[in-house]
Amino acid sequence: MVDSFExxxxxxxxxxxxxxxxxxxVPQELLDEFGEAVRDLKKQTVTxxxxxxxxxxxxxxxxxxxxxxxxxxxVVEEPLDILALEKTGRYKGVYHVLGGVIDPLxxxxxxxxxxxxxxxxxxxxxxxxxxxxxxxxxxxDPDMEGEATAMFxxxxxxxxxxxxxxxxxxxxxxxxxxxxxxxxxADEVTLTQAIEGRREY
Amino acid sequence: MVDSFExxxxxxxxxxxxxxxxxxxVPQELLDEFGEAVRDLKKQTVTxxxxxxxxxxxxxxxxxxxxxxxxxxxVVEEPLDILALEKTGRYKGVYHVLGGVIDPLxxxxxxxxxxxxxxxxxxxxxxxxxxxxxxxxxxxDPDMEGEATAMFxxxxxxxxxxxxxxxxxxxxxxxxxxxxxxxxxADEVTLTQAIEGRREY
Numbered sequence: 001m002v003d004s005f006e007x008x009x010x011x012x013x014x015x016x017x018x019x020x021x022x023x024x025x026v027p028q029e030l031l032d033e034f035g036e037a038v039r040d041l042k043k044q045t046v047t048x049x050x051x052x053x054x055x056x057x058x059x060x061x062x063x064x065x066x067x068x069x070x071x072x073x074x075v076v077e078e079p080l081d082i083l084a085l086e087k088t089g090r091y092k093g094v095y096h097v098l099g100g101v102i103d104p105l106x107x108x109x110x111x112x113x114x115x116x117x118x119x120x121x122x123x124x125x126x127x128x129x130x131x132x133x134x135x136x137x138x139x140x141d142p143d144m145e146g147e148a149t150a151m152f153x154x155x156x157x158x159x160x161x162x163x164x165x166x167x168x169x170x171x172x173x174x175x176x177x178x179x180x181x182x183x184x185x186a187d188e189v190t191l192t193q194a195i196e197g198r199r200e201y
Numbered sequence: 202m203v204d205s206f207e208x209x210x211x212x213x214x215x216x217x218x219x220x221x222x223x224x225x226x227v228p229q230e231l232l233d234e235f236g237e238a239v240r241d242l243k244k245q246t247v248t249x250x251x252x253x254x255x256x257x258x259x260x261x262x263x264x265x266x267x268x269x270x271x272x273x274x275x276v277v278e279e280p281l282d283i284l285a286l287e288k289t290g291r292y293k294g295v296y297h298v299l300g301g302v303i304d305p306l307x308x309x310x311x312x313x314x315x316x317x318x319x320x321x322x323x324x325x326x327x328x329x330x331x332x333x334x335x336x337x338x339x340x341x342d343p344d345m346e347g348e349a350t351a352m353f354x355x356x357x358x359x360x361x362x363x364x365x366x367x368x369x370x371x372x373x374x375x376x377x378x379x380x381x382x383x384x385x386x387a388d389e390v391t392l393t394q395a396i397e398g399r400r401e402y
Contacts, residue, residue: 080385088393138402142378154402174398176375177343178382179390184281189380192289197375197398201339201355 050121052097052114054079062086062094069093070125071168074137075118075153077101077146081139093135096121101145102152110152119156135169142175251322253298253315255280263287263295270294271326272369275338276319276354278302278347282340294336297322302346303353311353320357336370343376 001023005016023031047053048060055061062068062082072093076082082095098113122133138153140146154170161168176194177186186194202224206217224232248254249261256262263269263283273294277283283296299314323334339354341347355371377395378387387395 076384078385084385084387084389085392085396088389088396090393090396137396137399139384141382141384143381143383146384150402170402171399172402173384173395174375174377174400175380175395176377176398178379179376179388179394180344181342181379182344183277183340183342183347183374184279184285186285187380188285188289191286192291193380194374194376195286195289195291195338197377197400198338198372199375199398201351201371201373 051095052099052117053082053095067092069134071132071134072137073118073122073133073135074139076139077141077149085139093137098140098149101140101149103145113149115153115156118153119160122157123160133168135171138170138172142173252296253300253318254283254296268293270335272333272335273338274319274323274334274336275340277340278342278350286340294338299341299350302341302350304346314350316354316357319354320361323358324361334369336372339371339373343374 001020002013002016005011005019006013011019023034044056045054046056046058048055048058048063050059050063053060053062057064063070069092073096074085074091074093075096075098076085077098077100079097082097085091085095096114096118098115098118100108100113102108102110102113122136125133136153136157138150140149150172157170174197175190176197177183177190183191202221203214203217206212206220207214212220224235245257246255247257247259249256249259249264251260251264254261254263258265264271270293274297275286275292275294276297276299277286278299278301280298283298286292286296297315297319299316299319301309301314303309303311303314323337326334337354337358339351341350351373358371375398376391377398378384378391384392
C-alpha cells in the first residue's frame with residue numbers, strides 16, 4: 001500500500017506511510033468502495049469522441065447539451081482546464097482538448113496533440129451545416145509553450161479561413177493582472193499586457 | 202545592530218544575526234558608506250509636489266521629462282508601483298501616487314489619500330491650459346480595496362467631467378491571466394475576467 005501511494009505525483013514516503021496508517025483505521029466497507037473506485041476508474045471513464053474531454057459517457061454531457069453554443073469552441077490543453085472554466089459559469093460554448101502543447105524540447109510536435117482533430121472538427125461542422133462556427137477561443141496556458149501552440153493553431157486557422165472564405169473569430173483569453181494580486185509584484189510581461197489591454201472604466 | 206535589523210519588516214532574529222556577523226567581516230569604508238546612506242536617506246529624498254512620487258529632486262525626473270505625455274495620468278497606490286511600471290518601458294505618461302487605498306475597516310476614507318490632490322491637479326492642468334488631459338489610468342491593485350478606490354475615483358471624475366464637459370478617457374489596467382501561469386490553477390474571478398476580456402488573436 002505504501003509503495004502504491006508513493007508512485008503518485010507529489011506523495012513522498014512519509015505521506016504514503018501516513019495515508020496507509022490512516023486507511024488501517026477505516027471501516028472495511030469504505031476500503032471496499034475505495035478499492036473498487038480505483039479498479040474501475042478506467043472502465044467507467046471514456047474520452048468524448050467530439051471534444052476529447054474525460055467523461056462517463058460519449059459524447060460528454062457538455063457536447064450533448066443543446067443549450068450550449070456548439071459554434072463556439074474553446075481550445076484547452078487538458079481536461080482539468082475545462083473543470084476550472086466550468087466553475088466560472090461564464091462560458092456557454094463547447095470545448096476541444098488538445099491533450100498537451102507543442103514542446104519541441106520534449107519532442108512534442110503539432111502532430112502529437114489533437115490539432116488535426118480540431119481542424120477536421122471545424123470543417124466537419126461546416127460541411128454538415130449543423131452549426132455555424134462563430135468563434136474559436138484559444139485558451140492554452142499563458143506560458144511559452146501555450147503561446148507557441150496558440151500561435152500555431154491561429155496560423156493554421158487563418159490559412160484555412162482564407163481558402164474556405166469562412167468568417168469566424170479567433171480569440172485568446174484576456175491577459176493582465178490576476179485578481180487579488182499586487183501591482184508592485186507583477187512581472188514585467190504581465191504589467192506590459194495590463195497596460196496594453198487597459199479598458200474603459 | 203541585531204536589534205536595528207530585527208525592526209525591519211520580514212527580518213527575524215536569525216537573519217538579523219546573520220547580517221550583523223556578515224557586516225563584522227566587511228571593510229570599514231563600506232561600513233562608513235552604508236551608515237551614511239542610512240543616516241542621509243530622508244535628507245536626500247523629497248516628495249514630488251506634482252505626482253507625490255519619492256525622488257531626489259522636486260519635481261521628480263518623470264514630471265520634468267518633456268518627452269513624456271503630461272496629459273496621461275496613471276494613478277497608483279504607492280511609489281513602488283511606479284518602479285514596477287517603469288521597468289516595462291511601455292508607459293510614456295506621468296503618474297499620481299495616492300499614498301494608500303480607501304479602506305473603511307482600517308478607518309482610511311477618501312480624504313486620507315490624495316484624491317483631492319488628483320482632482321485639483323486635473324482641474325489645474327485644464328485651467329492653465331498647459332496640457333490637455335487625454336486619459337486617467339486607474340492602476341490601483343486588483344484587490345478589494347484597490348477596486349473600491351478605483352470605482353470611487355471614477356465616479357468623482359465622471360461627476361466632474363459632466364459639469365466641466367471635458368473629454369478624457371478613464372481606463373483601468375487590463376485584467377486576466379498573468380504570464381507564465383497555469384489556467385487550471387487560476388481563480389474563478391480571474392478566469393471570468395479572462396473570458397470576458399478575450400481579444401482577437
